[in-house]
Amino acid sequence: MRTHPGIGQAAVRRTHWGRMVWGGTMNAGLISADSAETHWLSSRTAFVLAVILSISTFVFDIIAPPYMALSVMPYFLVVAISAWMRPRLAPFYWFALCSALALVGVIIKAPETPGLMFMNRLVTISLLFIVSLLAFLRQRSEAQLLQTNERLGQEVANRTQELEHSNKQLHASLQELQLAKASADAGNNAKRRFLAQMSHELRTPLNAVLGFSDAMRQQILGPLGNSNYLLYSNAIHESGGALLNMLESILVASQLESAEYTLREENVDIRPLINEVVAAETGEANAKQLNWRIEIQPGLPLLRADRAAVRRMLASLLSNAVKFSPDRAVLQVLVKADQDGISIEIHDQGEGIAPQDLELFLQPFETGYSAETAGKGGAGLGLSISLGLARLHDAMLKLERGNPDGTIAILAFPPERSIEARHSGNVLN
Structure with a gap:
C-alpha cells in the first residue's frame, strides 16, 4: 500500500x-x-x-x-x-x-x-x-x-x-x-x-x-x-x-x-409577413370575435433572417395568443426598431402565466395543462421550436406577464440583423 x-x-x-x-x-x-x-x-x-x-x-x-x-x-x-x-x-x-x-x-x-x-x-x-x-x-x-x-x-x-x-x-x-x-x-x-x-x-x-x-x-x-x-x-x-x-x-x-x-438567410420584410400570418389566423380569430391591433414602426428596416423560420415563430406566437384569449378580446402586435435591433411584441388578454412558470412554457412538450388550457390543443412544441429558431438567429424570445393580465411574447433580433428599410409607412388594422 x-x-x-x-x-x-x-x-x-x-x-x-x-x-x-x-x-x-x-x-x-x-x-x-x-x-x-x-x-x-x-x-x-x-x-x-x-x-x-x-x-x-x-x-x-x-x-x-x-x-x-x-x-x-x-x-x-x-x-x-x-x-x-x-x-x-x-x-x-x-x-x-x-x-x-x-x-x-x-x-x-x-x-x-x-x-x-x-x-x-x-x-x-x-x-x-x-x-x-x-x-x-x-x-x-x-x-x-x-x-x-x-x-x-x-x-x-x-x-x-x-x-x-x-x-x-x-x-x-x-x-x-x-x-x-x-x-x-x-x-x-x-x-x-x-x-x-x-x-x-x-x-x-x-x-x-x-x-x-x-x-x-x-x-x-x-x-x-x-x-x-x-x-x-x-x-x-x-x-x-x-x-x-x-x-x-x-x-x-x-x-x-x-x-x-440550417438557416437560409435572406432580406425579410416583416410587415407583409405579419399580415400573412395574421390572415392565416383569421378564421379562428373571427370565430371568437377577436380584434387585431397591429402597430408597425414607420421606416422599419428589413431583417436578415430565414423567412420560413421567422414565419414559423410568428405563427406559433400568434396562434397561442388567439388560442388563449377570451371571446371579443383585443390582440396587439407591436413592431419597432431601435439601437438594440428589431423587436416584435404580441399581447393577448388570456388568463396569463404565473411568473414562476414563464420559463417552463418554453420547454419542449410543455402545454401548461390546467382547467383553463384543457381542450386548447397543441403538442407543446411551438414555443420550444420558436426558442430554438430564435437562438439560431442570435435573437431573444421571452414571455412576460401582462398588466394586469394576459401574456406578452417578445421576439427581439440583434441590431446586426437589421437592414435599412427601402420603404416606410404605418399600418393599423
Missing part, C-alpha cells in the same frame, strides 16, 4: 517492543524503531556512549584526589544521554546506576575521603534525579509525539484508502455514465433517422389527402351533389393540414435538438 509522505510514512512502518539496557522487557508503550533511528543520536549510540562515559567517570572518580568534587560531573551527561534510549524508564535506570557508581567511588576512597565528600555525593544524586526526571519527561514527550504521528499516519492511510475506493467508485460511475450517454446518443440518432424517414413516408399520403380533398371542396370535377360532402371535404383538408403541420413541427424540433437545422 502506498503511504503518505511525512508523518504517515513513519506511522505505517513496523513497530516493535524496545528492550531494556539490562535485558528486561520495557513496561510501556510502542515506539517506532525507524523513527528513533532518524534522530541525530540513535538509541544504540546513546547506550554505547553512556556505558563508555559511565565506566570512564567511575574509573576517573576512583583515581581522582579525594578533594576533587567535580570528578562525578560526567554522570549528569550519562543520565541526559539516556533520554535518547528506547526504554521509556531508561533515565531512571541510568540514574540508579550512576548514583550507585558515585556511592561506590566514595566507599572505595572512604579512608581518605572527608565527610564533606559524602554530602557532595548526596547533592550529586539529588541533582542526578532531577536530570533523570527531565530526561524522562523529554523521552515521554517524544514517545507521545511518535504515537500521535503514528495515529495521524494511520488516519492518513485510512483516508487515502477511502479516497482510492471512492476514486474507483467514481471511475466506475463515470464509465457507466459514458455508456449511458453513448446509449442515449445512439437512441437519439435512431430517433432522428426514424423521424426523417417517417416524415418522408407520411408526407406522400398526406399530400394526396390534401390534394384530393382540396379538389373536392373546390368541385373541380363537378358538383358534389350533397352539400354535406363539401363540409366533409373541408374538414378532411383542415385535418390533413393540421397533421402535416404537426409532422413538420416534430421534424424541426428533431433537427434543432441535433443541431442539424
Whole structure:
C-alpha cells in the first residue's frame, strides 16, 4: 500500500517492543524503531556512549584526589544521554546506576575521603534525579509525539484508502455514465433517422389527402351533389393540414435538438409577413370575435433572417395568443426598431402565466395543462421550436406577464440583423 509522505510514512512502518539496557522487557508503550533511528543520536549510540562515559567517570572518580568534587560531573551527561534510549524508564535506570557508581567511588576512597565528600555525593544524586526526571519527561514527550504521528499516519492511510475506493467508485460511475450517454446518443440518432424517414413516408399520403380533398371542396370535377360532402371535404383538408403541420413541427424540433437545422438567410420584410400570418389566423380569430391591433414602426428596416423560420415563430406566437384569449378580446402586435435591433411584441388578454412558470412554457412538450388550457390543443412544441429558431438567429424570445393580465411574447433580433428599410409607412388594422 502506498503511504503518505511525512508523518504517515513513519506511522505505517513496523513497530516493535524496545528492550531494556539490562535485558528486561520495557513496561510501556510502542515506539517506532525507524523513527528513533532518524534522530541525530540513535538509541544504540546513546547506550554505547553512556556505558563508555559511565565506566570512564567511575574509573576517573576512583583515581581522582579525594578533594576533587567535580570528578562525578560526567554522570549528569550519562543520565541526559539516556533520554535518547528506547526504554521509556531508561533515565531512571541510568540514574540508579550512576548514583550507585558515585556511592561506590566514595566507599572505595572512604579512608581518605572527608565527610564533606559524602554530602557532595548526596547533592550529586539529588541533582542526578532531577536530570533523570527531565530526561524522562523529554523521552515521554517524544514517545507521545511518535504515537500521535503514528495515529495521524494511520488516519492518513485510512483516508487515502477511502479516497482510492471512492476514486474507483467514481471511475466506475463515470464509465457507466459514458455508456449511458453513448446509449442515449445512439437512441437519439435512431430517433432522428426514424423521424426523417417517417416524415418522408407520411408526407406522400398526406399530400394526396390534401390534394384530393382540396379538389373536392373546390368541385373541380363537378358538383358534389350533397352539400354535406363539401363540409366533409373541408374538414378532411383542415385535418390533413393540421397533421402535416404537426409532422413538420416534430421534424424541426428533431433537427434543432441535433443541431442539424440550417438557416437560409435572406432580406425579410416583416410587415407583409405579419399580415400573412395574421390572415392565416383569421378564421379562428373571427370565430371568437377577436380584434387585431397591429402597430408597425414607420421606416422599419428589413431583417436578415430565414423567412420560413421567422414565419414559423410568428405563427406559433400568434396562434397561442388567439388560442388563449377570451371571446371579443383585443390582440396587439407591436413592431419597432431601435439601437438594440428589431423587436416584435404580441399581447393577448388570456388568463396569463404565473411568473414562476414563464420559463417552463418554453420547454419542449410543455402545454401548461390546467382547467383553463384543457381542450386548447397543441403538442407543446411551438414555443420550444420558436426558442430554438430564435437562438439560431442570435435573437431573444421571452414571455412576460401582462398588466394586469394576459401574456406578452417578445421576439427581439440583434441590431446586426437589421437592414435599412427601402420603404416606410404605418399600418393599423
